[in-house]
Amino acid sequence: MATGTAPSPRVVVVGGGFAGLACAKELGARGVDVTVIDRRNHNLFQPLLYQVATAALSPADIAEPLRKTLGRYEHVSVILAEVRGVDTTAKSVATDVGSVDYDHLVIATGSEYNYFGREDWRRVAPGLKSLEQARTLRQRLLLALEWAETTASSEERRALLTQVIIGGGPTGVEMAGAVAELGATVSRDFKNIRPEEFRVLLIEAGPRLLAAFPEGLSHYAKQQLEKLGVEVLLNTRVKDLTQDTVTFGDQILPVGSVTWGAGVKASSASEWLPVEPDRSGRIPVEATLQVKGQANVFALGDVALFLDEKGAPLPALAQVAKQQGQHLGKALGRHIKAGATLPPFTFRNRGNTAVIGRHAAVFDFGSWQLKGRLAWILWAIVHVYLLVSFEKRLLVSIQWLWRYVTLNRGARIIAEHARSGEDASPVTR
Amino acid sequence: MATGTAPSPRVVVVGGGFAGLACAKELGARGVDVTVIDRRNHNLFQPLLYQVATAALSPADIAEPLRKTLGRYEHVSVILAEVRGVDTTAKSVATDVGSVDYDHLVIATGSEYNYFGREDWRRVAPGLKSLEQARTLRQRLLLALEWAETTASSEERRALLTQVIIGGGPTGVEMAGAVAELGATVSRDFKNIRPEEFRVLLIEAGPRLLAAFPEGLSHYAKQQLEKLGVEVLLNTRVKDLTQDTVTFGDQILPVGSVTWGAGVKASSASEWLPVEPDRSGRIPVEATLQVKGQANVFALGDVALFLDEKGAPLPALAQVAKQQGQHLGKALGRHIKAGATLPPFTFRNRGNTAVIGRHAAVFDFGSWQLKGRLAWILWAIVHVYLLVSFEKRLLVSIQWLWRYVTLNRGARIIAEHARSGEDASPVTR
Structure with missing residues (x-):
């Protein structure tokens, strides 16, 4: 070079x-x-x-x-x-x-x-920092549903239909809400799965969700997630993880997927x-x-x-x-x-937000807060605006909002190699 | 089950x-x-x-x-x-x-x-039958450009900027045209690559492209591809393939990517x-x-x-x-x-088509043919119609047409693992 x-x-x-x-x-x-x-x-x-x-x-x-x-x-x-x-x-x-x-x-x-020293967990419980991780989680979720549809074992089926999210920060809360809503829509497409069989657990080590937000919003988020059917476990520390099990308290829970969002x-x-x-x-x-x-x-x-x-x-x-x-x-x-001197930086808080499913969100603007459906509408407007300025692609954003509101999942594609275990022939220089 | x-x-x-x-x-x-x-x-x-x-x-x-x-x-x-x-x-x-x-x-x-018995070629020269193959080809093309941008070796650079498509049927012709057009747009984004350095070769074992079409359309397709800068080699049989080389005649050509479309x-x-x-x-x-x-x-x-x-x-x-x-x-x-008896099937030819870049296409309706810009417009209309009825997603189709016509590539995402050689942790049951 x-x-x-x-x-x-x-x-x-x-x-x-x-x-x-x-x-x-x-x-x-x-x-x-x-x-x-x-x-x-x-x-x-x-x-x-x-x-x-x-x-x-x-x-x-x-x-x-x-x-x-x-x-x-x-x-x-x-x-x-x-x-x-x-x-x-x-x-x-x-x-x-x-x-x-x-x-x-x-x-x-x-x-x-941060996997707190358990680097082996990184592979079994992807976080949400890269497209690759998001794709892996999508594959696991969609495949768990596919396998649950056809398995003859009710035990395996129960495990496959159990999704665990670890960490109650904004990522964990948003993911738990979205997974629960995905589960609520499966009955139309999967003839053998009833929506109530789909379980979502959100596990948080601390005493409340959204620790960076005011306490009132934490309680609201928990309430809303529970309305969506999410089981929220607070003060619960995960002891061990594999791709198919989550160990906490004195139980080893067989699961379909694990998402990591714990710090x-x-x-x-x-x-x-x-x-x-x-x-x-x-x-x-x-x-x-x-x-x-x-x-x-x-x-x-x-x-x-x-x-x-x-x-x-x-x-x-x-x-x-x-x-x-x-x-x-x-x-x-x-x-x-x-040749100008460098001025100091000052942060202007534009509001910290987390969304809970398609009907509720929380906003923390420091001196005041907002929650509920109005917060959700604000969240949607802000994100469409950000997406448009991010991509300059108005159509994508409108379409996204439409699909999002109508729960029409457009991107449910399972890569073929994911199933066979054959790898995607990575390119090396 | x-x-x-x-x-x-x-x-x-x-x-x-x-x-x-x-x-x-x-x-x-x-x-x-x-x-x-x-x-x-x-x-x-x-x-x-x-x-x-x-x-x-x-x-x-x-x-x-x-x-x-x-x-x-x-x-x-x-x-x-x-x-x-x-x-x-x-x-x-x-x-x-x-x-x-x-x-x-x-x-x-x-x-x-059909790799005609050379199953080892399947991995180095993906075809265009599955999303996984298309993704692999996209990664290879985009990475070849990235590496060409930074390499200090002019030899490596020449190799990386050479893309080979094997097989002159509709898939090969369409891919060659699209790759050539991708190459023509790189100079804006890659500061060290001049468009004329980008080489695309289409290799066909037979005496003409689009063998299933009337001969006039074959000649037209060749002409149009050459206008786009594609080097069309007819009567040329590939003797060997690796991920970085294509052997034909008496030369071993170092290349950036190989696409397979040969039957x-x-x-x-x-x-x-x-x-x-x-x-x-x-x-x-x-x-x-x-x-x-x-x-x-x-x-x-x-x-x-x-x-x-x-x-x-x-x-x-x-x-x-x-x-x-x-x-x-x-x-x-x-x-x-x-209890009705089964009637015989009769095929109605709706027209066989291949598109060559963004300005030309050929149609064969059996008794008559169409080529050129009008054929391209017809091709675009037919495909927007097919896409819309396929997906019921009008917005995607409009946006696709827009991006396609303006040469604005929206999906140039390279998966991270592709570069590092680390595999995407495939899911097995």
Whole structure:
């Protein structure tokens, strides 16, 4: 790869999620020379990933190729590569396809699910961070239904029709609601399955769901999920997991699928830098988003530890990531083009939300809250707006909303190899 | 699985493609008790599969869950299973999830690509029969571009930018045109790739493309492909294949991807029956679509050898399959419900078509032909109509047409595991 120093300062952005992409766009719009490195070729609208897992959306509906988004900026290029490390003295990023020099480095590598040391659980209980995980969960859910339809064993059938979601945060709540609704629609298509046979369990180790929300909304979410038929188990710790069983308390429950949503940790990017991460692996940053002790390195979004004016870390939310990316892109653009100093970042809370099925949602705006059907309508409007601005595809969004409201699952495709166990002949270089 | 004899005669349909599905729908509409067995959970609109492979469509756009299509018929059930064999004496179909009794059996298992004894080629050069194959091809094409963008070796780059399609039938012609057009659009998104570096070769063993069409249309197709930049090699036999090389004549060509479209053979369903298949594995049927010598067994579509009034076998086309399915569904429904005798099937040629890029197509209506831009417009209208009736999703179809005409590839998503070589943790029962 060509690594000659560019005539104008070059910014390398590692990670094309909400933070990295927002930053690259702002820099690109200001004519700054930018290289975005990501191991995926697409930006993902993660907040709706649970809808891919429950067959309401297709992967391409919520994923946008980075090249497409960034293609319009003349000085922005994209490299599909895995970062191996950073040499902050030589100002160079090492990747599996060569090294890339930088003048300013932006780390926006996001977060991953935390399996608390049980890495073997990662395979049996996928989280909802990537399309691949969502696809795997979709396959397991759809296949569990298919097998339940034909099995002669009532025991196997009961197991296949039991879906477990671990973790009562927004992902767990949204997934539990969506799985329960999927279950409610099966009787039309599966002649041997009655909707009441379909069981959904949401298991949370703490004393309430949605711990980051005010307590009133937690109770409401539990109530609403129970209305949808979800069994909510609080103060319950999972002791062991396999692909077909979940062990908690003193029971080993045979299940059809397990979804993991029990807490995230920062990606391991802190290992590349001479910094001390916090317990969750986050990289401490100044108010300017500069990595502590590193003038030319910045960290954004889930991977950054940013303390607000009260000294509390900002949460791992899409809106934080996006605002930080936009802020840094503008600030760094002005700095590079006009020598401006870097202003501090301030987070503006746009409201934290979680949706519970197709009739209820909760919103926390800090000073006030909203819940119920009105919150759901607001949630739908906000997400259609976000999807449209994300993809510039109005038709997809309308169609999505229509299918979502009518419960018509458009993406219930089971890949053939999933069933036979034959792998999909992965491509290696 | 419950296998007790149903009170009314039960029809078992093996295969949910165009033929099997059309038959099941007609029977379902007449209140006949039907069980459809397929190893896929979806019916696939195969004529547009090459557009999934070239990132213009998503898998779910051209696949419809069988349960969704057939859910409306009270007496039709669907089983996701692999058929192991048929006992024509006991009138029972053995599957991997148990056996199913029948009164009438309909075999509609379709065809697969013929690798002429080189089964090792199946993995390195996927055909276009399943979503999985289309996805694999899409990954290879998109990754070849990604790697070409970053490689420092001009040799590797040349190889990665060379795509080979083997077989000059409609699938090969359509794929070659679509790949060439994908290549023409890369320069906006890939800063280091010039469109003229992208090479597409279409290799055909015979003396002309589209051998099933009149010669004038073959020449026209070649001309049009060459205008799109495709190098058409006729009378050229492939001697060897790996994932990265194609050997023909006396050269070993390093390539980025290989697509296989060189001839089909019937699926192996004839092995289940006491019949003598023809050289392509097809099951000989009477004019009534009854398998020769078997009163209660029928074969439809690509797997059936049906001779027309001139003694020529009907070709393996979607329209033949669909017409046969509809015919048999109606006939068998009347036979079961009212004791009517089975009338003979007659094929009505609706026109055989192949599309060459976004500006040209050919149509063969038997007594007259059409080619050029008008043919392309007709092709687009017919396919929007077919897609709409296939999916009942008008918006998807409009959006598809729009994206297709504007060359805006919406589905350029590379699965993450494809790159790392890690497999997608297949689900096994």
